[in-house]
Amino acid sequence: MRQKVIFIFLITTLAACSQPAVIAQNEGNFFASTPSWQDEFNYSGKPDAAKWSYALGENGWGNNELQNYTDEIGNAKVENGHLIITAIKEKSGKAEYSSARLVSKGKGDFLYGKIEVKAKLPAGTGTWPAIWMLYSENNYGNKSWPDNGEIDIMEHVGFDQNRVHGNVHTKAFNHVLKTNKGNNVIVDKASEEFHIYTCEWTPESVTILVDGKAYFTFPKEAEYKWAEWPFDKPFHLILNIAVGGNWGGQKGVDDSVFPQKMEIDYVRYYPLSEKK
Template sequence: MLLPTLPEIAVLLALSGCAQPSPDKLPTQPTYEFASTPSWQDEFTTPGEPDPAKWSYNLGDHGWGNNELENYTDKIGNARVEDGNLVITAIKEPSGKQQYSSARLVSKGKGDFLYGKFEIRAKLPKGRGTWPAIWMLASGNDYGNKGWPDNGEIDIMEHVGFDQDRVHGNIHTKAFNHAIKTNKGSNVVVQGLSEDFHVYTCEWTPDAVTILVDGNAYFTFKKEAAYQWPEWPFDKPFHLILNIAVGGNWGGQKGVDDSIFPQKMEVDYVRVYPLVTK
């Protein structure tokens, strides 16, 4: 048997194992877009109680882990639809064990979403001690200690009344959260938060969470290659939450001005656009 010479071996290697795939065979990263039509929405067109097919209530006066001062109720005085808006109202009145009442609406079990673009057009309350939020929590308990912050939180909009012209967007996870002073987020100055409606948006893909106001992105949290669930639990369904807290560890840092109540957050619409992968 004749053995190949060294030059022949070099030629064979070049023609086989060292060949490179053509550019059109290289793997490509997915391109994420969002549908132009919502898959879930509430335009708040029917006066009265919020649509029970879309919203439930979190109830209670126990401080909600933040030493908050309100009792969340399901009373129509605290949450109602009128004039084409959802109106959540915080009232200075004895309620449960607290001296304020308010409402916290949740879509859990009626609107649970894995990725998408979430748009909420809202006008915020005003005054020291108010703490409105438009945010999301995991609908299940899949990670860690089966609760917060292990399963994640996405804050589409938070506002504290003692810092009137600023809105905040944040994420919280086991690795990144305010309790251990590692949370990821940002804020932006916006004029007329309590006088005008503004659009608060979250764009959530398998690679990133981006927070916007009036179409302007001011915070993006990207998934890094090394992240596991403690850093990135954002691969399970989440639900929406709309509420006004009173006082609390953040909202009450400079006290509560009782003269401002009642205060309301008006929500014109909530629209969820599903993710489309190209």
Template sequence: MTSPRHVLAAIPIVVSSFLTCCSQPSSAPETAGIIQYQFAATPSWQDEFDYTGKPDASKWSYDLGDHGWGNNELEDYTSKIENSKVENGNLVITAIKEKSGKANYSSARLVSKGKGDFLYGKFEIRAKLPSGRGTWPAIWMLFSENNYGNKGWPDNGEIDIMEHVGFDQNRVHGNVHTKAFNHSIHTNKGNNLIVPNVSDDFHIYSCEWTPDTISILVDGNSYFKFAKESSYQWQEWPFDKPLHLILNIAVGGNWGGQKGVDDSIFPRKMEIDYVRVYPLITKK
């Protein structure tokens, strides 16, 4: 999306497993026996949310608006502290049933663009997700520059580290979107996974991104990997340019609202304990 998120509701493969938390960080596998990619043990960019008040302005900005974000979403994204605040060691994003702008719901969408733009690395976000029909939380990455094609999305790439829709509790999704592989032409690449108690417990949602692969993990367990093939050009693999992080809760929309919105559930919160980015280390 030029800024909206485009996501496929139906993912081709379903994997179910009971997950247990694993330690971080991990190493990516050796590539072709020549280059081995690893990630530093110390983050180069992080927010531990060990303060109180609005999100750190040196790390986060807001996407604002009530225009549907390309997905017919129903919320108005605001910068109000009621929709995004830091308290008790967590970032709390709250979707509220209220009149806001032209919308009947308010929420927040935080972005690191211009303050945290990354080329490769391991991204870890420890979060507890909202529940309830009509919620659509996401932890994802979008291009920071318009380098490829004639438009922003999907040509310049999107990585969905975690998406969840409230009508399908305890299932999380990971996807990539490019010009060649995206839901609008029924070619997107992704997978989904049953994760127990996503709204009761914190889980670690991760992405390991190297020049050759993108892996999506939950609690250290990889359930989707997208590999760069030798024939790929930018249409298949635009992931050699910087991306930034986005944290948000949408309400309704083409996917989140497929089974309607239960207004009795609001307010609904996504709590984030930390965001950590570990830089890539290349060894030959």
């Protein structure tokens, strides 16, 4: 009987000792219940200029992409309560495709918090939509990518339908070095139904979720410096559809699928708060 009591005591003690590390990681952090920055797209026409700017050009964007990003309403418009980004097979500048890349930089810059985007994705080989975040300030290293960081809330390549990816990129961890940190998950009917793509970002971790279910967490380790963890400065949101490129074009581009759209029902940012 005494041995049984000792055994139970040891198991209870070990269990108690194992809990604080899990609790401490999130202790003191929670997200506000209402967003402090959002776009519900309850209007018509071009995206709200108070919240969004356009990244423009046809320079390949570091990935040998094939589209020209424009500010044309045919590539980015709001109607019926949705933002619609459309990639089109057409001559656009020197490119053979047009699309749009919306950025919130200078109009929506965030440090920690929860970002939610409800979206329905394009489909077809050669499409490469993304919902992601980049640094808004140049603070570290070469003052460029990847030193100042990237958070991918959702990436999808059309040749691998229904699989979405979440990643982070830093100087130490990035796809060029083949050291990037991330994961992927199957999302049923990703191009037929809306799903909620979320990033929960605290001083201790970056977590990526789909429909409220986390599938990737990148924790800040005690030994990390800026090269591993540049995620202590403001970031902004980017919404785009690329065509082709080093990843999206790995299996070519099927011109017959165009035009292709990413529809976004809403974008919401909930700030991080301290428990009181």
